[in-house]
Amino acid sequence: MIIKYPNKLNKIFDKLKINNIKPILIGGYIRDNLLQNTSNDIDIEVYGVNSFEKLEEILREFGNINRVGKSFGVCKLTYKGLDLDFSLPRQDSKVSDGHKGFEIKIDPSLDFINATKRRDFTINAIGYDVFENKILDPFGGLIDLRDRVLRAVDRVTFVEDPLRVLRLVQFTARFEMNVDKELFALCQQMVKEREFKELAHERIYEEIKKLLLKSSKPSIGIKLLHTLGLYKEWRALDEVDLFSQRCRDIKLQAKSKELPSELLRCIALASSIPKESLLIHFALLYNKKTLPLLHQIIADTKLFNTITTFINYSDYLSTPFKNITNYTLYFLATKVKLALFFVFLDAKTLRKYTQMIEILCKRAKDLNILESAIAPILQGKDLFNYGLTPSKEFKTILDNAYEAQMHEKFHNKAEALLWLENYLKIQ
Numbered sequence: 001m002i003i004k005y006p007n008k009l010n011k012i013f014d015k016l017k018i019n020n021i022k023p024i025l026i027g028g029y030i031r032d033n034l035l036q037n038t039s040n041d042i043d044i045e046v047y048g049v050n051s052f053e054k055l056e057e058i059l060r061e062f063g064n065i066n067r068v069g070k071s072f073g074v075c076k077l078t079y080k081g082l083d084l085d086f087s088l089p090r091q092d093s094k095v096s097d098g099h100k101g102f103e104i105k106i107d108p109s110l111d112f113i114n115a116t117k118r119r120d121f122t123i124n125a126i127g128y129d130v131f132e133n134k135i136l137d138p139f140g141g142l143i144d145l146r147d148r149v150l151r152a153v154d155r156v157t158f159v160e161d162p163l164r165v166l167r168l169v170q171f172t173a174r175f176e177m178n179v180d181k182e183l184f185a186l187c188q189q190m191v192k193e194r195e196f197k198e199l200a201h202e203r204i205y206e207e208i209k210k211l212l213l214k215s216s217k218p219s220i221g222i223k224l225l226h227t228l229g230l231y232k233e234w235r236a237l238d239e240v241d242l243f244s245q246r247c248r249d250i251k252l253q254a255k256s257k258e259l260p261s262e263l264l265r266c267i268a269l270a271s272s273i274p275k276e277s278l279l280i281h282f283a284l285l286y287n288k289k290t291l292p293l294l295h296q297i298i299a300d301t302k303l304f305n306t307i308t309t310f311i312n313y314s315d316y317l318s319t320p321f322k323n324i325t326n327y328t329l330y331f332l333a334t335k336v337k338l339a340l341f342f343v344f345l346d347a348k349t350l351r352k353y354t355q356m357i358e359i360l361c362k363r364a365k366d367l368n369i370l371e372s373a374i375a376p377i378l379q380g381k382d383l384f385n386y387g388l389t390p391s392k393e394f395k396t397i398l399d400n401a402y403e404a405q406m407h408e409k410f411h412n413k414a415e416a417l418l419w420l421e422n423y424l425k426i427q
Contacts, residue, residue, distance in 0.1 A: 001135050003033050003128040005042070008080050012062055013130055019058055021048040023086075024112060024136065025128040027119070034126070034145055035175065041083045045115065045127070050108050055086060073106040089115035113138045120164045121171065122151045151180040158186065162195035165228065166207035173221030174214050191228050205299035212281040213274050217241050222285075233289040240284050243347040279303060280344050283310045309336055310344050319349060321356040326367060329360070330406035333369035376402045377416040386424060397423070 005025060016023050027043040049055050055075050056065050066076035073088040089110035107115075112127060119125040122144045127136035135142065139153050150171055152158040165187045171177060179187075190196075196204075211221045218240045225231045282294060286307060298304045313335050317324065332338060342361045346354055364370040378401040380394070388394060401420065410416045 002133055003030060003135070005029075005033075005128075005130075006080075006082060009042075009082070009084075012059070012079070012084075015058060015061075016046065017131065019049070021046050021055075021058070023130050025130065026116070026126070027124050030126045030128055031123050031141075031145065034142075040081060041085075043085045043087065045087050045089065045112075047089065047108070047112070049088065052088060052106065055088065059086065091115075091118065112136055117154050118157055119153050120158060120161075120167060122153055125153050148175065148177045149180055150177050150183060152183045152186065155182070155186060158183075159190055159195070162190055162199055163203050163207065165190055165196070165230070166204065169221045169224050169228075169230075170207055170211035170215070172224055173211055173218050176217065176220065179224075187228055191230055196230070201296070202299045204297055208297055209274075209278055212240070212244075213278055216244060218244055218281065231293055233287075233293050234285060237284060239347055239350060240281060242350060243280060243284060275303065276340055279306055279310070280340065280347060283307045283344055284347060286311050310341060313341070314345060314348060317345070320353050321345075321360060324360060326363070326408060327406050329364055329367060330369060330374055333364070333373040337371065338364045339370050374405070377405055377410065377413055378402075378420060382417065382420065386420065 003025060013023055024045045024047065025042060026045050029039050029042045032039045046055060049058075052073060052075065059065060059075060059077055063077050063079050066078075073090045075086040077084045077086065088106045088108060089112075091105045091107055091110070091114075116125045116127065116138065122139040122141035124141070125137075125139045126141040126145075128134070129136055140151075144151050150168060158164055168179065168183070168187060172179060212218050215221060219237060222231075222234050222237070222240065226234055282298065282303070286294060291308075294307065295304060298307070313332060316332070317328075329338070332341065338361075342357050342364075346357045361370065368374065376398070378398065380390075380398065383394060383397060388397070397420075400423070401416065404410065404419055404423075405416070410419045
């Protein structure tokens, strides 16, 4: 069995061969390759080099070396659009709490089997010997990949990093895999013993992001979270799968001129920008019980605030979204980005009101508020021309003017100035 990799890597591999260093592709790139998924992230373990500095010296001619992974024996290199991680064989030993509580021992004398024992799942422990053109599979990862089963490489080392339970969760959803009974029991025990208290906020967030953004059926992982007792507040929401699948469908359909509607454009936008797509996923998972949970998980404060805003203003509109005035749309545009807000409404209501939402989307576009709120016609300089000076009243006048503009009391500068004259006379 031959693994295909970018030919441009051969220049690096030739240089390694000259220095009697053997490169072995391993991990996610091999897994994804066997699943016929594309990836530009490639992990390469190198055997036959005695130090990180020597490896760095050899690779330097191919680009700038990122030394952030040096303590882990990892040499990061961006090369012709590829993100490459070159790593030396190592052993990891848990010595204290926290994700940094590992003693990393680089050991060039380790063979592939012993070096690979530290990995999490058998499907991530499949290697490919570049020079001999052969698969290295000491732990049966090929069979597990074929059978869609997640098994631990080593039970003893698996429990040393509680984040692996969350990796298990997102893997089951991304690849629609089952969990080996022994591994499931092991994860249950880890949850029971509250191993997760040591996990950093950001690490949890990254795994949940992968679950939501990289899965066709995120609810598979959400069910497992609930079954394991991690996040009992979440249920397997059909809406999450609906939105995920719809985004993928729309991205394909958007290429066709037969579907030019604004709603499709908005959904294509949400699905093509991971952060905005993530926003809607989290919003769909939101309810009163999950609010503290989301606050604990989401490491991005701005994202969390946006989600709560989406929820609050989705309740501002009543279904079936009829009889909504222009003022309501103007007002909402000051609170949310309508292009994404309409996508969320459509997903939240399970497409029951798609036609009405498309009409709202079209109206918002015509009013020029689909992407942002309407710009105020009256400015502070206009008030200066009437002899007014900055004060509390100054701000009140501008606020009232903007409110009148949203109520369509005026549409241009001439009408706005006339409104201002009448307003000042009344005052």
